[in-house]
Amino acid sequence: MFLTLARYVRTPPPDRWWKRRYVFNNTWRFWGRHRNCYKIAIQSMQHAWRQAKKGRREKKRFVRGLWIERLKAASEEHGLPYEHLVVGLDMAQVQIDRKVLTHLAIYEPKTFKSIAEIARISYGEGLMAATGKQPEGVFTRIVRWE
Amino acid sequence: MASRVQQHWLTFSRMWLLCDARWQPAPELAKRICKYLEGRHKPVYHPLSDCGDHVVVINTKEVAFEKNQWEKKLYAVNTGYKNTMIAMSAKDFHRMDPTKVLEREVYSELPKNGQRKSLMTRLHLFADENIPDNIKENLVDIIPPVMEPPKRLDEFTEEEKASWPRLFIPPADYKPSD
Numbered sequence: 295m296f297l298t299l300a301r302y303v304r305t306p307p308p309d310r311w312w313k314r315r316y317v318f319n320n321t322w323r324f325w326g327r328h329r330n331c332y333k334i335a336i337q338s339m340q341h342a343w344r345q346a347k348k349g350r351r352e353k354k355r356f357v358r359g360l361w362i363e364r365l366k367a368a369s370e371e372h373g374l375p376y377e378h379l380v381v382g383l384d385m386a387q388v389q390i391d392r393k394v395l396t397h398l399a400i401y402e403p404k405t406f407k408s409i410a411e412i413a414r415i416s417y418g419e420g421l422m423a424a425t426g427k428q429p430e431g432v433f434t435r436i437v438r439w440e
Numbered sequence: 441m442a443s444r445v446q447q448h449w450l451t452f453s454r455m456w457l458l459c460d461a462r463w464q465p466a467p468e469l470a471k472r473i474c475k476y477l478e479g480r481h482k483p484v485y486h487p488l489s490d491c492g493d494h495v496v497v498i499n500t501k502e503v504a505f506e507k508n509q510w511e512k513k514l515y516a517v518n519t520g521y522k523n524t525m526i527a528m529s530a531k532d533f534h535r536m537d538p539t540k541v542l543e544r545e546v547y548s549e550l551p552k553n554g555q556r557k558s559l560m561t562r563l564h565l566f567a568d569e570n571i572p573d574n575i576k577e578n579l580v581d582i583i584p585p586v587m588e589p590p591k592r593l594d595e596f597t598e599e600e601k602a603s604w605p606r607l608f609i610p611p612a613d614y615k616p617s618d
Contacts, residue, residue: 360485363480364483364484364485366480367481367483367485368483370481371483396483400483400484
């Protein structure tokens with residue numbers, strides 16, 4: 295079946311008024327001619343959409359940074375550096391993410407305190423297993439003099 | 441807690457914290473003070489919520505610099521006369537006004553935004569331990585020091601000196617050959 299002619303037929307362009315109305319619906323808050331003149335408004339609209347796309351990606355980075363800042367403060371309140379908290383929880387196979395940990399630190403302080411204890415203990419145990427060093431003042435293994 | 445509103449007010453209330461600058465390294469102390477001024481020590485921190493605290497620093501005349509920074513570090517000083525800007529060493533600047541060195545350090549450590557000047561108004565510096573009474577009433581907590589200032593030999597007690605670990609105890613008739 296010969297389809298080329300059928301494919302040459304294009305949909306008609308949108309009505310000019312409606313095409314501009316779409317743009318002005320997005321730019322009604324802008325300043326001056328960026329609000330009322332199509333040629334200028336369409337550029338402003340595209341710029342705004344580009345910035346919004348960039349912002350959506352940056353917002354995720356900013357929010358994660360805020361979680362980490364808050365967790366640093368919360369873990370210092372319990373005498374733990376942030377790295378010890380995160381590494382200790384990873385060693386104890388606790389996979390709570392930073393978002394929920396921050397919520398717990400603010401709204402459930404006692405829960406967060408016990409989480410910090412888990413991290414502190416598992417970090418200490420992990421260090422011992424990795425380096426072979428004993429904690430101070432405690433003999434858990436027999437020391438051999440050679 | 442009686443109500444949510446009261447809990448909210450208590451969480452975001454502004455504290456007054458005391459900091460002793462005696463023999464503390466100035467740049468590191470400034471970073472720590474900035475942290476408390478901005479409110480980064482709180483789990484409810486957000487850059488837009490004004491959650492920083494007041495910091496009262498005492499004994500700023502006894503703040504310390506490393507190595508020969510007192511001679512080498514230069515501060516730009518405005519004399520008040522036009523076209524004369526002086527570069528003063530930290531030693532002379534400290535002699536001129538004992539609180540200004542730490543003020544400059546904190547100012548340079550704060551984030552360079554519109555909040556900086558309003559946070560500086562929440563920093564209260566005193567050269568020695570004399571604090572006005574209306575500030576003393578407000579103080580709530582102490583900022584932990586950056587480093588413990590070392591003790592002089594005469595500041596140790598006799599028991600500590602006696603119980604200090606020794607490598608060996610020489611006999612009574614031991615005479616070192618000079």
